[in-house]
Amino acid sequence: MEINRLFDLIAYQISIYDKEVALARKVNGSWNKYSSRQLKEITDNFSLAFLAAGISKGKKVAIISDNREEWNFVDLALQQIGAISVPMYPTITSEDYRYIFDHAEVEMIFVGNQEIYEKAKPVAKDRKIYSFDKLEGVAFWEDFMKTGEHQDLAQLEQSKDSVDGSDLFTIIYTSGTTGRPKGVMLTHKNVLSNVIGVSKFILVDKGTSRVLSFLPLCHIYERTGFFCCLYIGSSVYYAESLEKIGENLKEVKPHLFNTVPRLLEKIFDKIVSKGYELTGIKKSLFFWALNLGLRYEPNVDQGAWYNWQLKMANKLIFSKWREALGGEVIQINSGASALQPRLARVFWAAGIKICEGYGLTETSPVVSASMGTHEAIKIGYVGKLIEDVSVKIAEDGEILVKGPNVMQGYYKQEELTAEVLQNGWFHTGDIGELEGEYLKITDRKKEMFKTSGGKYVAPQVIENKIKESALIDQIMVVGENRNFPAALIVPSEEGLREYCRYKGFPFTELGEMIVKPEIIEKFQREIDDLNKYFGKWEQIKQFKLISNAWGIETGELTPTMKLKRKVIHSKYENEIEAFYSS
Incomplete structure (x- = not known):
């Protein structure tokens, strides 16, 4: 059957996979x-309920919830009548809700739970709110949906026929790391082109595979992933919470899931911390296998001896890693920010195929993707361009993208749209290079800074390298218009605890440990060792250890776990000034 609009994927799945x-x-x-x-x-019943409630083509409805089936019901139902969904992160502020409700001209709101309702209610004005959880005094989604059960299906068919692939289906407000969030306008065709292009990079069996979903559906990365699952016939299982992912992996035994580098870093750190707890021959075998993995190249034959050792490492050590992920994972897609190459190597060595991709909300989102085969993967790159997407590199190194996946623009912001969409090319703000068919990202154009000596510094490259230290959990490099780069560092508590145990230092609590001279000296040695990978002007000259980890709830990370650099800079303004005042 022909698929022209995203909701056509429902009928398509029934006709092929049922x-x-x-x-x-x-x-x-x-x-x-x-x-x-x-x-x-x-x-269908939800669509009819919306029509009966006066929600018709072009009208906006907000969805604010963690991942759950009702999220998809509302999203798909709105699509079928040509209405426009406005998804929002549950973690943003009430003031952000107010701005988006008003700016997007939202007419109805769906919330997931009591906490979200309490934030949305004061700024909802006279908009009707429905909840997915049963809440006292709040209209329940199921009661609303049932009002559509006895409506005329012919009316729905007429509404579906009026929807074209070029129609807007969603406005996604970016997380707003700088200033007010921008409303990215995406059509059915934008995302559908991405679904079809991305599906060719997915190796799981069509119709029988299982997918565990835990990244926010309000982000286009996981949302396009859901549509892709409809298209290839994968069963989608929503994780209970981030804290219960480990349990859910063992229950669902997924063949595929999407993730972000920060979560892979946490998985790796947890694995290594378990290795440190081992003793004797078990501990020796663990780190022997780990070191083999760190030398791995997916498409390079390193000889019979290395291959034999790796085979034994997989049998003795890495098999347990795979079991922790459910034992049946075929492919893991990583996006949203750069993945450390050493993590890609060690996971591939362990038979866990991490496929890094690249994209933005404005590109629906995927621009390039990696396929989970040893022949196709290239570590340090974000894969090959997907079908019908073109990339060129501007003179200043910026990545420009053209294709059916590129957004229509920013809602009600014509000047900002004109800045990024020029002659059909979307200016991504990312710096990168094309090597044959493979795309490589080196940094964010807006995150690069100049020192007072006029030298450019790409902080993300430095941060990723320094995070290879087992002692360092999070880092932000600073130094714009200053005479040298410096860094704020959040230590890895597990890594530091293990170091102290090895050295015979009593570990009390992180806030006390990071001011001890012997601990500061250890971190200095770590930085000195890693500085050798950078030019003189890029090297970290000073650092400050921070005891509180940066998080989404505390405001230092976006919902996809990227650093909110301006927020962190403001929060630690005194510490940063101290780097340059001595």
């Missing part, structure tokens, strides 16, 4: 499962 489990989420200890046909029935 899944018993299209969607599932664990509630109170058991999995709520929905077949392809149940997904269609609920979505």
